[in-house]
Amino acid sequence: MKGHLALGPVLFNWEAERWRDFYFRIADEADVDAVYVGDVVCSKRRPFFAPHLSAVVDRLHGAGKAVIHSSLALITNERDAEEMREMCASGDLAIELNDIGLLGAVAGTPHVLGPLINIYNESTLAYLADKGAVRACLPPELPLASIARLATNPKIDIEIFAFGRMPLAISARCFHARAHHLHKDGCQFVCGNDPDGLVVSTLDGKPFLSVNGMQVLSHTCCNLLGELPALRKVGVNWFRLSPISADMVAVARVFHSVLDERAAAADAIARLAELLPGIPSSNGFVQSREGRAFVQ
Amino acid sequence: MELVCPAGNPAALRVAVEAGADAAYVGFRDETNARNFPGLNFSPDEMRDAIRLAHDGGCKVYVAINTFPRARAEAIWRRAVATAVDLGADAVILADIGLLAYAAQRFPKLRIHLSVQAGASHAAAIAFYAEAFGVRRVVLPRMLTVADIAALNRAIAVETETFAYSIMCPMAEGRCALSAYVTGESANAAGVCSPTSQVRYERDGDDFITRLGGSIINRFGPDETAGYPTLCKGRFIANGEATYLFEEPASLNTATMLAELKAAGVTALKIEGRQRGRAYIASVVASFRTLLDALERGQDVPAAALQSLDQTAEGRRLSAGAYERRWR
Numbered sequence: 180m181k182g183h184l185a186l187g188p189v190l191f192n193w194e195a196e197r198w199r200d201f202y203f204r205i206a207d208e209a210d211v212d213a214v215y216v217g218d219v220v221c222s223k224r225r226p227f228f229a230p231h232l233s234a235v236v237d238r239l240h241g242a243g244k245a246v247i248h249s250s251l252a253l254i255t256n257e258r259d260a261e262e263m264r265e266m267c268a269s270g271d272l273a274i275e276l277n278d279i280g281l282l283g284a285v286a287g288t289p290h291v292l293g294p295l296i297n298i299y300n301e302s303t304l305a306y307l308a309d310k311g312a313v314r315a316c317l318p319p320e321l322p323l324a325s326i327a328r329l330a331t332n333p334k335i336d337i338e339i340f341a342f343g344r345m346p347l348a349i350s351a352r353c354f355h356a357r358a359h360h361l362h363k364d365g366c367q368f369v370c371g372n373d374p375d376g377l378v379v380s381t382l383d384g385k386p387f388l389s390v391n392g393m394q395v396l397s398h399t400c401c402n403l404l405g406e407l408p409a410l411r412k413v414g415v416n417w418f419r420l421s422p423i424s425a426d427m428v429a430v431a432r433v434f435h436s437v438l439d440e441r442a443a444a445a446d447a448i449a450r451l452a453e454l455l456p457g458i459p460s461s462n463g464f465v466q467s468r469e470g471r472a473f474v475q
Numbered sequence: 476m477e478l479v480c481p482a483g484n485p486a487a488l489r490v491a492v493e494a495g496a497d498a499a500y501v502g503f504r505d506e507t508n509a510r511n512f513p514g515l516n517f518s519p520d521e522m523r524d525a526i527r528l529a530h531d532g533g534c535k536v537y538v539a540i541n542t543f544p545r546a547r548a549e550a551i552w553r554r555a556v557a558t559a560v561d562l563g564a565d566a567v568i569l570a571d572i573g574l575l576a577y578a579a580q581r582f583p584k585l586r587i588h589l590s591v592q593a594g595a596s597h598a599a600a601i602a603f604y605a606e607a608f609g610v611r612r613v614v615l616p617r618m619l620t621v622a623d624i625a626a627l628n629r630a631i632a633v634e635t636e637t638f639a640y641s642i643m644c645p646m647a648e649g650r651c652a653l654s655a656y657v658t659g660e661s662a663n664a665a666g667v668c669s670p671t672s673q674v675r676y677e678r679d680g681d682d683f684i685t686r687l688g689g690s691i692i693n694r695f696g697p698d699e700t701a702g703y704p705t706l707c708k709g710r711f712i713a714n715g716e717a718t719y720l721f722e723e724p725a726s727l728n729t730a731t732m733l734a735e736l737k738a739a740g741v742t743a744l745k746i747e748g749r750q751r752g753r754a755y756i757a758s759v760v761a762s763f764r765t766l767l768d769a770l771e772r773g774q775d776v777p778a779a780a781l782q783s784l785d786q787t788a789e790g791r792r793l794s795a796g797a798y799e800r801r802w803r
Binding site for chain 1 (some may be wrong): 543544545546547548549570571572573574576577593594595596597598599600601602603618619623626630645646647649650651652653655656657658659661663664688690691692693694707710711712713714716717718720721797800801802803
């Protein structure tokens with residue numbers, strides 16, 4: 180089976196027109212086979228981009244891309260739970276599950292398991308594959324040895340988080356609001372100020388993490404260009420590019436050049452670095468190291 | 476309400492039983508439990524003795540096997556479940572779907588509690604674990620308000636256990652890779668968050684610096700008490716300001732909220748701290764025993780017990796945490 184690129188859902192609170200135009204450009208120009216849409220982090224953001232959703236989905240479908248609707252990652256109230264169940268029941272799009280509580284709502288229909296579902300071992304993957312999952316984007320912290328083992332399951336495709344700021348934690352508390360001395364209920368949507376998240380530095384001023392509303396992301400940008408051949412070899416067929424404000428069409432082009440064996444990983448890594456000035460890369464998790472490390 | 480107490484070793488278990496625990500939770504001395512710290516936990520032989528001692532004292536024993544089994548190594552976790560059953564544990568506390576499926580299928584009579592590490596935060600999530608694996612009790616994440624818990628208990632058919640006295644974990648439990656990002660050790664898979672082997676303490680003039688995996692987690696002035704550098708309790712700069720961005724280094728204490736939690740339908744109260752010493756366990760368990768007995772008898776809240784809990788709190792600062800909506 181050939182290798183595929185998927186564009187993950189925009190995790191950040193981008194202004195609605197920017198969000199729409201980003202996906203329009205992906206539809207028109209990006210060489211990716213699947214595109215995830217929908218808000219994973221905060222249900223309060225959804226009303227802003229919802230009016231553009233059907234136009235975005237139409238444009239992506241028109242370009243021949245599979246479109247998958249991503250669910251919220253953390254559901255703590257019945258209003259959000261109900262909204263997610265309605266989304267699952269509408270049947271318009273395949274669902275990416277990011278909260279295990281929605282499994283009942285998608286049971287029996289083909290769906291994707293998102294990187295925020297805890298899949299660490301063969302039994303968990305097999306159980307979820309039996310419930311109708313056709314693909315699983317594994318948690319970013321898994322090492323290659325685990326990925327290799329999970330990729331031997333013939334009933335489900337494996338997707339790996341290969342590019343972007345890695346989701347590291349999620350909370351019921353909004354850290355973005357907290358950084359502005361606000362509470363979640365009166366957040367003033369301050370997360371919209373930071374299209375790549377709010378930089379969190381250590382006390383000696385070193386960039387460390389990135390806050391995106393209730394989510395904490397890595398400061399480093401996951402970059403598995405060097406691992407693509409090894410991951411392909413163990414049977415991984417899908418690679419996720421998680422959007423940041425860089426030129427994602429160009430990022431997809433660089434990843435495709437390695438996936439299609441048209442470029443050496445080292446050259447591709449150099450080209451990617453040009454697209455991401457000032458953003459350090461990391462591949463530590465796959466290399467069984469601390470996640471922020473970059474092993475070359 | 477049932478009082479569920481931590482026991483990090485046989486001596487702590489004895490103390491918890493004597494202080495009036497209704498149940499104690501324990502783990503094996505390996506990566507199968509989420510407090511896999513050096514010098515803690517039980518060998519199978521110690522566990523056998525501990526269970527006998529607890530049962531003689533009228534105390535139940537729950538065995539936490541609540542990390543996520545590594546691929547290629549699931550046998551280690553399965554063996555832990557089988558051993559717990561063999562030794563007569565009253566329940567196992569599990570988080571991983573694959574391990575839950577194994578336990579439910581292999582030991583249909585086993586009482587299974589869902590660990591907080593499973594992060595079941597709403598009714599449909601809890602219903603999934605109850606229906607799929609026969610889970611009888613769910614340990615609720617530290618992110619729900621008392622009103623949320625009351626609503627949940629009306630919507631679900633299983634017991635709930637909630638944190639009564641603990642550190643405050645601001646992230647959704649079982650879904651946090653912050654420590655792994657900095658140290659390379661997965662809290663979910665290896666059972667250690669912010670491992671001591673990667674902690675450094677340094678003097679810098681009059682200040683005290685704590686580091687994890689080389690990164691500065693906090694800096695304490697001469698008037699401050701230095702705390703352990705758990706990543707999410709650190710001080711960081713965001714928006715030009717150095718603050719406890721994720722969580723203050725304060726303790727969660729529900730001592731004054733017990734009547735509300737009971738009214739919300741909570742079955743059991745969990746005291747956190749398997750890493751704590753005997754004096755701490757004895758004091759906290761005895762205080763909660765007094766408070767719960769007074770509550771059951773309809774007596775006034777005993778002031779001495781409240782005061783004692785104030786004194787044992789981490790950083791001596793207390794918070795109602797996420798039980799109050801303003802925490803969010």
